[in-house]
Structure formats: C-alpha cells, structure tokens
Amino acid sequence: MIIFPAIDLQDGHCVRLVQGQAEAKTVYSDSPRQIAASFEKQGARYLHVVDLDGAFTGSPQNAAAIEAIAESINIPFQVGGGLRSVEDVKRVLQRGAARAIVGTRAVKSPGFVKELLDCFGTQRIVLGIDAREGMVAVEGWVETSNLSALEFGHSMKSLGVSTCVFTDINRDGLLTGPNLESTRQIAKETGLNTIASGGVSTVQNIRDLKAIESCGVVGAIIGKALYDGKIDLLQALKAAEE
Numbered sequence: 479m480i481i482f483p484a485i486d487l488q489d490g491h492c493v494r495l496v497q498g499q500a501e502a503k504t505v506y507s508d509s510p511r512q513i514a515a516s517f518e519k520q521g522a523r524y525l526h527v528v529d530l531d532g533a534f535t536g537s538p539q540n541a542a543a544i545e546a547i548a549e550s551i552n553i554p555f556q557v558g559g560g561l562r563s564v565e566d567v568k569r570v571l572q573r574g575a576a577r578a579i580v581g582t583r584a585v586k587s588p589g590f591v592k593e594l595l596d597c598f599g600t601q602r603i604v605l606g607i608d609a610r611e612g613m614v615a616v617e618g619w620v621e622t623s624n625l626s627a628l629e630f631g632h633s634m635k636s637l638g639v640s641t642c643v644f645t646d647i648n649r650d651g652l653l654t655g656p657n658l659e660s661t662r663q664i665a666k667e668t669g670l671n672t673i674a675s676g677g678v679s680t681v682q683n684i685r686d687l688k689a690i691e692s693c694g695v696v697g698a699i700i701g702k703a704l705y706d707g708k709i710d711l712l713q714a715l716k717a718a719e720e
Contacts, residue, residue, distance in 0.1 A: 479684075479687065479688055479691050479695065479696060479697055479698065479718040479719075480523060480524050480673075480696065480697035480698075480718065481522065481523075481524075481684070481697065481698055481700060481711070481714050481715050481718045482522075482524050482525060482526035482556075482673065482697055482698065482699045482700070483517040483522050483525055483526070483699075483700055483701075483704055483711060484525075484526045484527075484528065484675075484699050484700060484701035484704075485510050485513055485514060485517075485525060485526070485527045485528070485547065486527075486528045486530050486701065487510060487527065487528065487529050487530060487531070487540040487543050487544070487559075488530045488531055488540075489531065490508070490510070490540060490542065490543050491505050491506075491507065491508050491510070492505070492506050492507040492508075492509070492510045492513050493505050493506060493530065494506060494701055494702045494705055495530065504705075506705045510527075510543045510546065510547055511543075511546040511547055511549065511550040512550070514547045514550050514551050514555070515550045515551055517551075517711065518551045518552065518553050520711045520712055520715075521711070521712060521715050522553060522711065522715070523553055524553060524554055524555065524556070524576075524697075525547070525551070525553065525554075525555035525556070526555070526556055526643075526673075526675075526699045527544065527547060527555050527556065527557045527558075527575070528557070528558050528559045529544070529557065529558070529559030529560050530559060531559075531560070532559035532560020532561070533558075533559040533560050533582075533617075534560075534617075534620075535560060536560055536562055536582075536617070537560050537562065537566065538559070538560045538561065538566055538569070538570065539560065540559075541569070541573060544557060544570065544573050544574070544575065545573050545574065547574070548573055548574025548575070549574075554576035554577070555574075555575060555576060556575060556576060556577035556578070556579055556604055557570045557575040557577075557578060557579065558578070558579030558580070558581065558604075558606050558643070559579075561578055561579070561580050561583070562582065562583045563583075564590075564593060564594065564597060567580070567594055567597075567598065567603070568597075568598075571598065571602060576602070577601070577602050577603065577604050577641075578594075578598075578602065578603060578604065579604045579605070579606045579643055580594065580603065580604075580605065580606060581605070581606030581607070581608055581614075581616065582616040582617055584605060584606075584630075584634065585614055585616050585623055585625060585630065586616070588633060588634070588637060591603070591605070591634060591637055591639060592637050592638070595637065595638045595639070600638055600639065600640045600641075601640075603639065604639075604641045604642065604643060604673075605631070605634045605639045605641070605642040605643070605670070606642070606643050606645070607627050607630055607631055607642050607643065607644045607645070607664065608645045608647055609627040609644070609645065609646060609647060609660070610622050610647045610648060611648070612626055612627055612628075612660070613625065613626055613627065614626070614627055614630050615647055627644070627660070627664060628663065628664065628667060628668065631664055631667075631668035631670055632667075632668050634668075634670070635668050635669055635670055639670065640670065640671055641670060641671040641672075641673070641696070642664070642668075642670045642671070642672055642673065643672075643673045643675050643699065644660070644661055644664045644665075644672050644673065644674060644675060645675040645676045645699075646660060646661075646675075646676040646677065647676065648676075649676040649677030653677065653679035653702060653703055653706070653708055654677050654679070655677045655678070655679060655680070655683050655686075656674050656675075656676060656677045656678050656683055656686070656687060656698070657676065657677065658686055658687070658690065661674045661687070661690070661695060662690045662693050662695065665690070665693045665694030665695050666693040666694060669694065670694065671694055671696045672694050672695050672696060672697075673695075673696060673697035673698065673699060674687050674695060674697070674698045674699065675698070675699040676699075678698050678699065678700045678703060678709075679700075679702075679703040679708050679709055680703075680708070680709060681709060681710075681713050681714060681717045683698075684698060684714050684717040684718055685717050685720075688717065688718060688720065698718070700714060
C-alpha cells in the first residue's frame with residue numbers, strides 16, 4: 479500500500495482546508511517545493527497534489543508551483559483540481575505530473591474520461607470520487623450531484639478507468655479516521671484500485687486500511703495529520719509496508 483503525502487496549493491502556498499471549505503484554511507508553507515522535497519527525503523514514494531484554486535474556479539491556477547515541485551523531486555506525483563479539458567490534463571502532465579485526477583468534468587461528461595483514456599492511457603488518468611453522505615460532490619465540493627459514489631465508480635470502471643481516489647468529505651481535515659466501510663465498498667464493488675482519502679490521522683488508521691488491502695485499497699492520502707504532527711511519516715510508511 480502506498481502512502482501519499484498531500485500538498486494542497488492555494489495562491490502558490492501549501493495550505494490545508496477543513497471539509498474543503500475555503501474559509502477554513504491554514505497556511506503551512508509558502509514553498510511547496512520544499513515541502514515536496516522534505517516528503518521525498520523522509521521516504522515517500524508518491525505525492526498527491528491538489529490545485530485548490532483550480533478546483534474552485536474550474537481551471538488550473540498553480541502551474542508555477544506544480545512545475546517547482548516537479549523540479550525539486552525525483553519521485554512521481556499526481557495532480558487534481560480544475561482539470562476540465564484535454565488540454566488542461568495535457569499541460570499538467572507536461573509539467574511533470576505522473577497522473578492527472580479528474581472528477582467534476584467526469585461526472586458531467588463521461589465521454590471526456592473516455593477521450594482522456596484514449597489520449598493518455600489508463601495509467602495516467604485517475605478518477606476522483608469525492609462523496610458527501612454517499613453522493614458525489616463537484617465544483618470543488620461546493621455542489622452535490624444526484625449521482626451515488628458507487629454508481630459513478632461502476633460507470634467509470636466500465637469505460638476503462640482503473641484507479642480512483644475516494645474521499646469522504648465529511649471526514650476531510652478532521653483527523654477522525656477514514657471511512658473504512660465506504661472505502662472497502664467502493665474498492666470491492668467497483669473493482670477500482672482505490673486510494674483512501676479523508677480523516678487519516680494515526681498509524682492505526684493505516685493498519686486498518688492495510689487490513690482491507692485485499693479488497694482493492696492500494697493507498698492512503700495523508701494531509702493535515704502530517705502538517706499538525708499527529709502522525710509521523712516514517713511510521714506511516716513502515717505501517718503501510720508491514
């Protein structure tokens with residue numbers, strides 16, 4: 479299981495929100511490249527980067543910060559937030575991202591995902607399933623659709639998507655632990671390789687996710703807990719490899 483330290487970008491800074499609310503923001507660093515390099519130095523094998531400005535506005539806004547991250551590390555990273563066109567995805571991959579995460583446009587236009595898979599392949603496109611009470615949220619989590627997370631996952635799997643990031647919005651940034659049952663359900667019932675996101679805050683949380691790895695849970699994203707010192711990255715990495 480892979481541990482993905484998270485870097486959320488806003489105005490070029492490294493920040494964390496609570497449940498995706500822009501007004502509930504904490505700025506942790508004005509140098510995302512230093513944060514990225516630090517995570518790599520501690521042993522991280524993959525990073526998770528989100529352009530929050532892009533998620534809220536609908537178009538990528540932190541190109542310079544993403545390029546700086548790419549220049550500062552030798553490990554792969556995935557990027558999501560505001561990727562609404564083939565050109566958006568192409569540019570973020572050209573800037574150094576190994577994978578692009580799409581969510582909002584995928585909900586509104588499934589054909590867009592098929593086009594991305596045809597252009598870039600299944601290994602470079604990741605589905606973002608952001609759920610609130612089991613329903614998919616879009617537009618930077620501001621709107622909730624009428625599509626269930628499971629239904630969304632099934633439909634995208636049928637198009638050829640192989641990997642998803644599943645986020646329980648109600649737990650994001652609250653350090654209350656991941657939604658194990660929903661994560662297990664998404665992985666097992668859709669057949670998608672699932673990266674858990676939202677609430678991971680202890681080494682035990684990692685062990686709990688590791689226990690459902692056989693269902694298709696392949697990774698865990700850790701954000702606020704790392705920045706607040708609630709969890710040690712080295713211990714998290716060790717637990718994921720046990």
